[in-house]
Amino acid sequence: xxxxxxxxxxxxxxxxxxxxxxxxxxxxxxxxxxxxxxxxxxxxxxxxxxxxxxxxxxxxxxxxxxxxxxxxxxxxxxxxxxxxxxxxxxxxxxxxxxxxxxxxxxxxxxxxxxxxxxx
Amino acid sequence: xxxxxxxxxxxxxxxxxxxxxxxxxxxxxxxxxxxxxxxxxxxxxxxxxxxxxxxxxxxxxxxxxxxxxxxxxxxxxxxxxxxxxxxxxxxxxxxxxxxxxxxxxxxxx
Numbered sequence: 013x014x015x016x017x018x019x020x021x022x023x024x025x026x027x028x029x030x031x032x033x034x035x036x037x038x039x040x041x042x043x044x045x046x047x048x049x050x051x052x053x054x055x056x057x058x059x060x061x062x063x064x065x066x067x068x069x070x071x072x073x074x075x076x077x078x079x080x081x082x083x084x085x086x087x088x089x090x091x092x093x094x095x096x097x098x099x100x101x102x103x104x105x106x107x108x109x110x111x112x113x114x115x116x117x118x119x120x121x122x123x124x125x126x127x128x129x130x131x
Numbered sequence: 132x133x134x135x136x137x138x139x140x141x142x143x144x145x146x147x148x149x150x151x152x153x154x155x156x157x158x159x160x161x162x163x164x165x166x167x168x169x170x171x172x173x174x175x176x177x178x179x180x181x182x183x184x185x186x187x188x189x190x191x192x193x194x195x196x197x198x199x200x201x202x203x204x205x206x207x208x209x210x211x212x213x214x215x216x217x218x219x220x221x222x223x224x225x226x227x228x229x230x231x232x233x234x235x236x237x238x239x240x
Contacts, residue, residue, distance in 0.1 A: 021151060054232060055135075072217045105174045117162040117181045118163075118180075119163075122174035123174050124172075125172070
């Protein structure tokens with residue numbers, strides 16, 4: 013159980029274009045989903061918290077107009093990287109918490125990540 | 132601000148050579164400490180949650196323990212398939228997790 017599906021797993025795009033990444037909870041409902049970014053040999057850095065039916069909450073230093081997040085249902089959140097630049101190249105990972113478990117201290121379940129390369 | 136420090140950064144073991152990974156944390160009111168395994172190019176896979184000092188959890192060759200300042204992930208008689216990066220994370224009452232940088236474990240046959 014607790015499977016999170018993330019697509020695509022890899023994407024290469026040209027500078028200036030936009031890329032959409034999907035995150036789905038397959039066997040549970042998630043009121044909240046989280047988007048992380050990970051650089052090689054670095055920790056996961058939280059970018060934003062996605063709340064179903066409301067606006068996302070962005071961490072300090074993350075441009076909300078560049079990283080558009082939509083959480084349209086209890087099982088789907090999307091991250092769109094707009095006007096991508098080479099410095100946006102990274103590993104993006106989504107996660108979700110089962111709304112049927114405790115709010116603060118239940119584990120997050122992660123997707124398998126999206127490797128974005130901007131040329 | 133919650134902080135998590137993991138050591139060592141990398142660990143090389145021979146198959147069958149038991150060892151421990153350390154996760155030191157600073158939080159204002161620990162609500163949960165989590166261990167994850169991450170394979171290259173993949174998302175983290177949940178292993179354990181620990182909630183209070185003295186608690187222990189086991190899964191196959193892995194055993195996680197928790198004190199008021201740190202957690203240990205003990206690996207008994209590891210196999211090559213245990214090679215991965217092990218991540219520790221804490222939550223202190225907000226909905227997000229704070230992660231350490233991880234320990235990269237390599238088990239040689």
